[in-house]
Amino acid sequence: MSYVPKRDQIPNLLTWTRVVAIPPLLVAAWLPGDMARMTAVGLFMAVALTDWLDGYLARRWQVHSDFGAFLDPVADKLLVAAVLLVLLVQMPGVVMLISVVVIVSREIFVSALREWMAGKGMREQVKVSSLGKWKTTFQMLAILVLLAAQPQSVLANLGQLLLLVAAALTLISLAEYIRGAIRALRLN
Numbered sequence: 001m002s003y004v005p006k007r008d009q010i011p012n013l014l015t016w017t018r019v020v021a022i023p024p025l026l027v028a029a030w031l032p033g034d035m036a037r038m039t040a041v042g043l044f045m046a047v048a049l050t051d052w053l054d055g056y057l058a059r060r061w062q063v064h065s066d067f068g069a070f071l072d073p074v075a076d077k078l079l080v081a082a083v084l085l086v087l088l089v090q091m092p093g094v095v096m097l098i099s100v101v102v103i104v105s106r107e108i109f110v111s112a113l114r115e116w117m118a119g120k121g122m123r124e125q126v127k128v129s130s131l132g133k134w135k136t137t138f139q140m141l142a143i144l145v146l147l148a149a150q151p152q153s154v155l156a157n158l159g160q161l162l163l164l165v166a167a168a169l170t171l172i173s174l175a176e177y178i179r180g181a182i183r184a185l186r187l188n
Contacts, residue, residue, distance in 0.1 A: 008063040014054035015068060018075040021047045022082050029086045029147055040147045044083065048140050051076060076136075077107045083143055091151045095160045099167040103139065106170045110177055122184045129176055135169035142166050 005013055021043055028040035054072065058064055084100045142162035149155035 007061055008065075011054040011058040011061075011063060012065065012068045012071060014050040014057070015071050015075050017050050018047045018079050019071075022079055025079075026082055026086055029083060029090075037148060041144060044144055044147055047079060048144070073111065077111065080104075080139060080143070081107065083147070087143070087146045091146065091149075091156055091160070093160070095164055099160070099163040102167040103163075103170050106174045110174065113177060113181055117181055117184065120185075122181075129173060131169060131173045131176060135166055135173050138162055138166035138169055 025040060025043045025047070028036050028043060030036075051072075054068075058068060081104050084103060088096050088100045142159050142165075145155060145159035145162060149159050
């Protein structure tokens with residue numbers, strides 16, 4: 001007898017796949033050779049798709065859960081931070097270092113800010129904005145390109161440029177979150 005998840009469990013199971021996929025993705029990204037690199041690209045594309053799919057299904061089926069609301073951003077941040085750190089080691093340089101530090105630091109700061117604002121009953125003041133979605137799009141595209149690229153290739157340069165754009169959007173969206181939090185705190 002096999003296990004068949006209930007419909008309301010599927011979005012959270014998809015989110016868990018991002019967490020579970022991190023170790024094999026990192027191994028594939030770390031190993032040398034075209035086959036390993038393409039495996040990393042394929043895995044990353046698949047788990048990036050689950051980020052869209054779990055949200056889509058949760059909205060479509062109206063199966064939101066507190067655990068899913070917690071796990072989804074955590075899975076995203078773990079995945080992105082882990083892959084960015086491997087890419088930084090493989091393609092060291094000032095652009096990569098600054099981009100990775102900005103992106104990872106912002107993720108930690110915004111998570112803490114959301115938690116703090118939630119404790120004050122004001123989580124809605126720091127919800128995901130459309131700019132945050134653009135940031136995520138550039139970030140995911142940059143990671144995909146960088147995973148596919150040979151270090152010091154034209155493709156690697158393109159990936160680093162995309163990551164720099166993602167880092168700039170990261171700083172702008174961070175400023176939006178801080179402004180929203182300050183506005184909310186002034187009103188109370």
